[in-house]
Amino acid sequence: MRGLRLLRAPVALLGCLGVLLFGGPPAYAHTALKDATPAPGSRVGTGTNVISLTFARLKPGTTPKVSLVGSDGTTVPVGRPQVAAGSVTCAAVSPLQAGVATLTYTVTAADGDTQTNAFQFEVSDRVQAMTAPAACQGLNLAAPGTDTGGGEDGMILGLGRGEALAVAAGAVVVIAAGAFLAARVRRGARPTGRRRATW
Structure with a gap:
């Protein structure tokens, strides 16, 4: 004893x-998704090739990570994201195919916490393809399939390096x-x- x-x-x-x-326990999310194109639960046309995510309180100097999976479970190539206007994340993607797509993003809040979330939207060949959001127009976005995990923003198991x-x-x-x-x-x-x- x-x-x-x-x-x-x-x-x-x-x-x-x-x-x-x-x-x-994980802290409550500090960086809310304020807007997205495509939006969660929305329907967009096949051929849509640019996505955007607008966040609140992003940590300065960080770039969210974005990945996309098609309805057949295969990964949709996404180019390296860029941040415009301090809070809008833009990325070029391969033209979307019909079905339900899942978008996953990892962001770093202003206080340093990292959060990963996901949402789905529908892609239909009966809807017109979306044009690039206004905040993303004029940006020289990296082509889909280029390196998206290098540099200072590389993540390991959802954490900063x-x-x-x-x-x-x-x-x-x-x-x-x-x-x-x-x-x-x-x-x-x-x-x-x-x-x-x-x-």
């Missing part, structure tokens, strides 16, 4: 370290601390008295 009581302290310490390093490295370093610290405390507990649980010699 003494060994079990001793183990409670390391477990509690590891729990506290985990909360400090990895945080508690620096944040991901910090979490990895924190995990190493937690593991090392756990091993050290477990070793101390094992040593402390051993009997300290010497056996009486028998002749």
Whole structure:
């Protein structure tokens, strides 16, 4: 029983370290999607080749990540997004095919939190293709299929590159601390008295 009581302290310490390093429950979304073209649940025509997302409180200097999946489950090529007017994200996409498409985006809020969300819209050959949104017109958008994950805005598991490295370093610290405390507990649980010699 003494060994079990001793183990409670390391477990509690590891729990506290985990909360400090990895945080508690996910924070409520700080960066709302204010507008989108195509909009969630809307219907657009095949041939639409530019999308835009308007956010609130984007972290300055960051560019949201955007990906698109067609109704058949295949990835639709998306060019590197650009931010216009400080809050509108524009990206060129391969002409959309009929069906329900799923758009996924990852943004960094002004306070540094990253959030990933998705929505769907319908693509129909009975509707006229959408023209590029006004905020995106005049931009030299990268062609679909070009690199969208490089540079300072690259994400790892939904985290910024620096944040991901910090979490990895924190995990190493937690593991090392756990091993050290477990070793101390094992040593402390051993009997300290010497056996009486028998002749």
